[in-house]
Amino acid sequence: MRMRWRSAEGSQLVEFAVALPLLVVFVVGIFDFGQAFNIKLKLNGAVREGARVGAGFPTSDLTGNPLQGGGTVDGIRDVVDAYLVSSGLNDCGLQSYSGAQTSGTLTWVYTGSGGGCPGPLTLTVNRGFAFKTTVGLNQVDVICTRVSISYPFMWHFNSVIQLLVPGSSYAGVTQIPTDALAPNLD
Numbered sequence: 001m002r003m004r005w006r007s008a009e010g011s012q013l014v015e016f017a018v019a020l021p022l023l024v025v026f027v028v029g030i031f032d033f034g035q036a037f038n039i040k041l042k043l044n045g046a047v048r049e050g051a052r053v054g055a056g057f058p059t060s061d062l063t064g065n066p067l068q069g070g071g072t073v074d075g076i077r078d079v080v081d082a083y084l085v086s087s088g089l090n091d092c093g094l095q096s097y098s099g100a101q102t103s104g105t106l107t108w109v110y111t112g113s114g115g116g117c118p119g120p121l122t123l124t125v126n127r128g129f130a131f132k133t134t135v136g137l138n139q140v141d142v143i144c145t146r147v148s149i150s151y152p153f154m155w156h157f158n159s160v161i162q163l164l165v166p167g168s169s170y171a172g173v174t175q176i177p178t179d180a181l182a183p184n185l186d
Contacts, residue, residue, distance in 0.1 A: 046083035054145035055182035092117035119152030148179035
């Protein structure tokens, strides 16, 4: 009987049963992080294109309400939305939303929360973003178009962590933010 207890015949199976949940959590964590990183890259491209297109638009139509009649700010939103859709991301109903201008500024905020998104998507377009730079010995303001986005991302890690700790909960939705600047041409 002592020989059977000292045998190592079933030890590999026990080790595998102990290590498998940890391995699954590790692999799902890598998958989730890779997916979030890929989304961040796509969002960077979307806001870069929106800022580039916005910088080429004239700022003369910003004195009125550009949200009526499809002004340049809606055009920037359309470019960002088209980039999101063409790269395979959910636009969260961004195309159907009309933005609200922040009082007294050249900033418009669009919020999309439909289309099966786990949270709200926020797109901010600032056509009068200024930063200082030095040219020669003089400091000058460079007026830019700044496009920012905050995208909801649902982690799959929550369903897997419950394998190790039943009844546990992990915050499943994170906002992935990014922005881009482009100097206005006019």
